[in-house]
Amino acid sequence: MPPKRMTANQDRSHRYYPGKVEYAEDALSSDSENSDAEASSAHQPAKPTLPKATSFPKDARLAANLSKIDLDARRAQAAAQEAERLKREADARAKEEEEFVTDDDNDEEDGSGREQESGSEEEEEEQEESTSSEDDVPKRRMPAPKFISKTNRKQCSVPVFSEEELAAQEDARRKERADEMLQLQLEKQAAAKAAGKKDWDDDEEGLADEVDDADDVDPEEERALWKIRELLRIKRDRDAIESAEKEREEIERRRNLSKEERDAEDREYIDTQKEEHEGKGKMGHMQKYFHRGAYTFDADDETKQLLNRDIMGSRFQDDARDKSMLPSALQIRDMTKIGKKGRTRYRDMKSEDTGRWGDLGVRDRRKDGEYKLDERFRSDGDAERAGGTGANAYAVGERRKRVDDSRDGRRDDKRPNLHYVYYDPA
Amino acid sequence: MAHAADAKKALDSRGYTGSLIRGDNPLKLFEKPVRDRIIESYYWKEQCFGLNAATLLDRAIELTFIGGTYGVSQRPTPFLCLAFKMLQLTPDKEVILFYLQQEEFKYLRALAAFYIRLAWEKDAEVYETLEPYLADSRKLRRRTREGWTLTHVDEFVDDLLIKGRICATTLPKLNPRVMLEDEDKLEPRISALGEELEELDADDDGSEGEVVEVANGHANGNGHPEEDGDNDADMDAD
Numbered sequence: 001m002p003p004k005r006m007t008a009n010q011d012r013s014h015r016y017y018p019g020k021v022e023y024a025e026d027a028l029s030s031d032s033e034n035s036d037a038e039a040s041s042a043h044q045p046a047k048p049t050l051p052k053a054t055s056f057p058k059d060a061r062l063a064a065n066l067s068k069i070d071l072d073a074r075r076a077q078a079a080a081q082e083a084e085r086l087k088r089e090a091d092a093r094a095k096e097e098e099e100f101v102t103d104d105d106n107d108e109e110d111g112s113g114r115e116q117e118s119g120s121e122e123e124e125e126e127q128e129e130s131t132s133s134e135d136d137v138p139k140r141r142m143p144a145p146k147f148i149s150k151t152n153r154k155q156c157s158v159p160v161f162s163e164e165e166l167a168a169q170e171d172a173r174r175k176e177r178a179d180e181m182l183q184l185q186l187e188k189q190a191a192a193k194a195a196g197k198k199d200w201d202d203d204e205e206g207l208a209d210e211v212d213d214a215d216d217v218d219p220e221e222e223r224a225l226w227k228i229r230e231l232l233r234i235k236r237d238r239d240a241i242e243s244a245e246k247e248r249e250e251i252e253r254r255r256n257l258s259k260e261e262r263d264a265e266d267r268e269y270i271d272t273q274k275e276e277h278e279g280k281g282k283m284g285h286m287q288k289y290f291h292r293g294a295y296t297f298d299a300d301d302e303t304k305q306l307l308n309r310d311i312m313g314s315r316f317q318d319d320a321r322d323k324s325m326l327p328s329a330l331q332i333r334d335m336t337k338i339g340k341k342g343r344t345r346y347r348d349m350k351s352e353d354t355g356r357w358g359d360l361g362v363r364d365r366r367k368d369g370e371y372k373l374d375e376r377f378r379s380d381g382d383a384e385r386a387g388g389t390g391a392n393a394y395a396v397g398e399r400r401k402r403v404d405d406s407r408d409g410r411r412d413d414k415r416p417n418l419h420y421v422y423y424d425p426a
Numbered sequence: 427m428a429h430a431a432d433a434k435k436a437l438d439s440r441g442y443t444g445s446l447i448r449g450d451n452p453l454k455l456f457e458k459p460v461r462d463r464i465i466e467s468y469y470w471k472e473q474c475f476g477l478n479a480a481t482l483l484d485r486a487i488e489l490t491f492i493g494g495t496y497g498v499s500q501r502p503t504p505f506l507c508l509a510f511k512m513l514q515l516t517p518d519k520e521v522i523l524f525y526l527q528q529e530e531f532k533y534l535r536a537l538a539a540f541y542i543r544l545a546w547e548k549d550a551e552v553y554e555t556l557e558p559y560l561a562d563s564r565k566l567r568r569r570t571r572e573g574w575t576l577t578h579v580d581e582f583v584d585d586l587l588i589k590g591r592i593c594a595t596t597l598p599k600l601n602p603r604v605m606l607e608d609e610d611k612l613e614p615r616i617s618a619l620g621e622e623l624e625e626l627d628a629d630d631d632g633s634e635g636e637v638v639e640v641a642n643g644h645a646n647g648n649g650h651p652e653e654d655g656d657n658d659a660d661m662d663a664d
Contacts, residue, residue, distance in 0.1 A: 211574040213491075213565040215532075226563035226580065230619055231626075233560070233584060237615070240604065 021050075093166065095140065280310040286323045286333050286348070287312070445516045447545050448598060452513040455544050460594050463495060464502045464510050473504070474511045479521050482511060486525070489533035492582065493569030494594025503569055505537060506593060512541050526555070532564045536582055540593065543586040549601045550611045552587075559583045561618035 005011070161169065215222070254262060290312070315321070323331045330338060337343040346352060370378045375393075442451045453461060464470050473485055486508055493503040502510075525538035539556055546552050562579040585592050587600070606612040617623055 211567045211576045213567040213576065215564045222563055222565075226561075226578070227619065227622075229563075229578070229580060229584075230560070230617060231623075234617055234619075234623065237603075244604070 089170075280312060286331060288334050447513075447516070448547060452516055452545065453510065455513060455598065456510060456595055459500070460495065460502070460506070461510070463500050464507050467502050467507060469502070469504050470507045470510070474507055477511055477515070479515065479517045482508060482515070483525070483534070486534045486537050487531050489537070491567040491569050491574070492533065492536050492577075492593065494592070496569050496571050500594075502594070505533070505540075508537055509540050509544070509593075512537070513545065516545070523555075526559075532562070532566060532579055535559065535562070536566060536579065539583055539586060543597055543600075544595070550606055552600065553603060553606065553612055556583050556587060557615060558618075 254265075257265070318335070320326055320330075331347065332338065332343070333348075367379065445452070447455065456464070477485065485504075489505055489508070491503065492505045494506055495502050522538055522541060525534055526542065528534050539559060542552060542555055546555075560580045560583055562583075564579050566577050566579055566582060568575050568577045568582075586597065587603075590597060603612065603615065607614055
């Protein structure tokens with residue numbers, strides 16, 4: 001017995017996986033509760049045992065009906081059907097041959113019709129429970145036998161077909177039937193397509209039905225809706241005219257004012273603007289700045305209100321108003337950065353600034369107390385101590401004149417005067 | 427020339443010798459991506475080949491919806507393809523007016539209106555021709571990028587006159603009606619409501635007639651609230 005998997009590798013999985021079909025050697029499991037599984041497994045002994053479906057509905061009626069099925073009877077029936085079919089085909093063949101011979105007269109007219117007739121008669125008897133077969137060979141009426149003498153018999157050609165030819169003929173017939181079926185199906189499809197809407201490769205035509213463009217469904221309502229639309233259009237036009245008019249009036253008016261009045265109005269306007277700005281919440285100390293974002297567009301009124309809301313002064317959860325109360329580690333602008341590695345210790349510019357800005361008229365008085373210190377620790381001083389520091393702090397006194405030092409006294413010494421030095425190159 | 431097997435010549439920008447709209451190839455009124463989609467679509471290839479004004483009429487009659495491009499792949503609607511074909515053919519004015527005046531086929535009318543808005547260069551003519559159809563309140567089915575909506579002929583015409591972009595095309599610039607009225611090229615629009623409008627104006631001074639939303643069910647035409655019997659203030663007066 002060849003290995004099941006045709007491989008030298010070992011069978012790896014002996015585990016249980018839910019839903020996995022276990023291929024047992026003996027397929028007929030007798031301890032199956034499910035009669036359906038039993039039926040199918042008995043029916044096809046080569047197939048593996050089906051998994052036990054414990055969730056199969058244990059409907060009493062269903063179970064009862066299932067148990068009524070007598071499989072042997074069905075098998076016998078199937079076999080009988082098969083035998084009959086074979087017999088019928090043999091008969092049909094025989095009849096064709098006969099009819100070729102016996103009926104020269106009727107062959108042309110009724111031959112095909114009769115073939116079909118007799119075939120279907122036999123079919124109907126057998127078609128009790130099975131679905132209708134695709135062979136539409138209708139009834140065949142037996143023609144009256146006509147005697148042919150020996151001489152005539154030999155003359156008429158009996159188309160004796162050999163085995164292969166018979167098989168070939170059968171195949172040809174089967175193909176014809178298949179072609180007919182296919183043709184029918186294609187025609188049906190074409191008809192359905194033609195009858196339906198003309199889709200230009202569109203699968204979603206069904207959705208078009210949601211929107212119904214049938215007119216005169218309710219004339220009153222439609223007229224009313226149209227009126228509303230028309231009135232809105234008129235209103236829109238009128239509003240446009242009015243606003244244009246107002247603008248023009250405003251321009252005229254301003255022109256007619258004198259310059260001072262214009263300035264007064266401008267100042268008023270700016271003041272009102274400022275108030276609005278101030279009325280908005282101020283940023284607290286070290287408050288995070290939430291910007292709306294650059295890519296906003298004004299849509300309907302709701303969104304406009306949302307966009308124009310002022311969030312800078314408002315509090316949110318865990319927001320500390322006064323961050324100076326917090327420990328210095330928590331005094332940062334963006335509280336979300338607490339505990340994160342990327343946080344910088346930067347607080348704000350003012351605290352990081354090392355420059356000195358502002359009036360420096362006030363100097364520090366450190367130098368006033370320096371006189372108490374030892375000399376060594378006093379500051380260097382500025383321009384006061386221009387002379388020197390440290391060892392240079394004291395002025396050097398005048399040097400006492402020494403006789404050795406004067407150049408003229410040296411002439412009188414015992415030492416020779418070495419001003420002239422003769423050098424003899426030899 | 428419009429019936430060449432592949433209409434490359436008409437779509438080629440060089441050496442175009444047909445009629446011009448606004449000084450350029452009429453097909454240029456559609457943008458390049460949209461043009462490409464139309465030419466590659468099956469509807470164009472199967473149905474719009476070799477059409478003339480009469481056969482285009484046949485196709486237009488079979489339209490069932492308007493729209494520009496739809497779907498992820500920007501497929502053009504048959505409406506758009508036929509409009510493109512009309513631009514290719516540039517039929518005469520009489521033909522277009524005939525299309526527009528067909529009462530029976532509203533999609534044909536929509537197509538003609540679309541063409542007029544695109545192709546005609548004189549603004550006053552466009553307004554005069556299209557404004558009567560602001561009275562046509564029939565329903566139109568419209569295919570948008572995501573799905574289907576219902577619109578009406580008058581809404582569509584209004585969009586053509588007001589909006590800048592419709593049905594996947596940028597409409598050529600049209601001077602606003604106000605400007606034309608100031609230049610005395612047009613009369614102010616006479617609405618189809620006509621007399622009813624005057625009546626409405628006479629009745630309501632402040633409110634807008636039918637457009638008032640009934641808030642709490644008590645709104646009269648004059649806006650007075652419902653008056654009760656006693657005022658609260660009277661109860662305490664002794």
